Amino acid sequence: MNFSKHILVTGGAGFIGSHVVRRLVRNYPNYLIVNLDKLTYAGNLENLNDVAAAPNYRFERADICDAAALQRIFDAHQITDVIHLAAESHVDRSIEGPMEFVMTNVVGTVQLLQAARASWGNETNHVFHHVSTDEVYGSLGDTGLFEESTAYDPRSPYSASKASSDHFVRAYYHTYGLPIKMSNCSNNYGSHHFPEKLIPLMIHNIIENKPLPIYGKGDNIRDWLWVEDHASAIDAIFHNGRIGESYNVGGLNEWTNLELVHYLCRCMDDKLGRTAGTSAELITYVTDRAGHDKRYAIDACKLSTEIGWQPSVTFEEGLSKTIDWYLANQDWVSKVTSGAYQEYYEKMYIGR
Ligand code: NAD
Ligand code: DAU
Numbered sequence: 001m002n003f004s005k006h007i008l009v010t011g012g013a014g015f016i017g018s019h020v021v022r023r024l025v026r027n028y029p030n031y032l033i034v035n036l037d038k039l040t041y042a043g044n045l046e047n048l049n050d051v052a053a054a055p056n057y058r059f060e061r062a063d064i065c066d067a068a069a070l071q072r073i074f075d076a077h078q079i080t081d082v083i084h085l086a087a088e089s090h091v092d093r094s095i096e097g098p099m100e101f102v103m104t105n106v107v108g109t110v111q112l113l114q115a116a117r118a119s120w121g122n123e124t125n126h127v128f129h130h131v132s133t134d135e136v137y138g139s140l141g142d143t144g145l146f147e148e149s150t151a152y153d154p155r156s157p158y159s160a161s162k163a164s165s166d167h168f169v170r171a172y173y174h175t176y177g178l179p180i181k182m183s184n185c186s187n188n189y190g191s192h193h194f195p196e197k198l199i200p201l202m203i204h205n206i207i208e209n210k211p212l213p214i215y216g217k218g219d220n221i222r223d224w225l226w227v228e229d230h231a232s233a234i235d236a237i238f239h240n241g242r243i244g245e246s247y248n249v250g251g252l253n254e255w256t257n258l259e260l261v262h263y264l265c266r267c268m269d270d271k272l273g274r275t276a277g278t279s280a281e282l283i284t285y286v287t288d289r290a291g292h293d294k295r296y297a298i299d300a301c302k303l304s305t306e307i308g309w310q311p312s313v314t315f316e317e318g319l320s321k322t323i324d325w326y327l328a329n330q331d332w333v334s335k336v337t338s339g340a341y342q343e344y345y346e347k348m349y350i351g352r
Contacts, residue, residue: 003032003056008079010064010112011086013037015193016131018047019231020083025051027235032056034077037086038063041340046332047192064108070115081127082116083238084109087162090196091135092348094158095290105161106168113172122177129181129238130169134223134248135159136184139293146184147299148246155291166246173244181241183234186250186298190227190318191325195337196344198222199319202261203326204333206268206279213349216288218258221295225251226318229311236309250298251311258283264319271323286352 007024011017012035024033037043039061051057058077062069064086073079086108088094088101113128120126137146138153154163172178193200202212233249241247255263265279272279303309313321326333337345 004030005080006032006078007081008034009083010036013043017085019227023231025054025057034058036060042194067111074119083129085131091156091158098157101161106164109165110168132166132184133162134186134296136163140295145297145299179243182246183237186223188227188230211284212282213286219256221254223250223297224253233309236307240307247303248298248300250300253315
């Protein structure tokens, strides 16, 4: 079959990547979708069971730091476009061990840029879409929003590595004319989210009747977006965004961590048939994250006015769907929380 585009999606077995792959495979049967993933602790091919047999889907296990593997994959699949999500993504792990973040997020991104440049030369009918984070902008005070023009001010090893990768992507546009696009999104939540991040960890611990660890006072603020709305934004920017431009993605949905966990506890009490207030008794205050960014909040006006993107669900709807998915997929949770996860959990939380 002739495909009109051959899109390489990196990190497609992870949380956001699997939603992007599923959306592209289903909505664009005329595109070949090649999922490149190293399958680290965060990557799980079962996230894509429902599209794995589709005629327009391929999987390649590879490390984005491996230049020879990238060249082979670009050649073998005649890659025309890239949507780059592969990364080490957890701030707490970056504090424990920054080097993996430098390798994958910085060196891996540059290797991918090199592979695209070698394969596409000076042709401009391609897109290299780099998926990044609002954390590159640093930390907000009580007011204001991150705009695309906000100066970069990363504070954690994770955000410093993502900021560095963003700078390299822009440098390849300005220096070599590589046709790039970028998006910087706020905190995502939804199905298939590894239970090390706040929302899936809390859902998992509530089900298991384990402590709910709140860092510091719980007054840090995050701006939450349903992962399928992030996938729809990536689709919209990939197709309709301007070359060389960055787009912020977010849903104007700020919560303090403590308010959010209390709300989650109320929803879970209801869904689990527990007496109101039962799950909130599990809340435990623990030592704060080092260098903990106070507040993130996104201004997504450029994306909505230029491209017409809007989120499709309210937080209440998205969170309800998310909890239902975890309750219905406890076998997935058991699988990803076996083995190395226990060691991680004990190291990060026991006695904290
Ligand atoms: P994730 O940790 O769930 O998934 C990352 C995926 O990348 C995994 O499948 C992993 O196996 C793969 N990977 C890691 N190192 C690799 C390597 N060297 N080579 C090939 N594959 C490798 O991450 P996520 O939360 O889905 O985030 C995806 C992207 O979106 C990241 O670039 C992240 O910075 C960005 N982002 C995430 C959020 C969020 O809230 N999760 C928000 C904004 C932006
Ligand atoms: O803003 C986008 C970023 O959001 C992405 O770039 C990152 O990849 C993603 O991991 C996420 O980063 P955060 O650090 O904001 O997410 P996390 O879920 O780790 O934490 C959310 C907030 O909850 C943060 O203020 C720390 C707090 N927290 C987290 C955990 C895991 C707790 O209080 N307790 C916890 O156990």
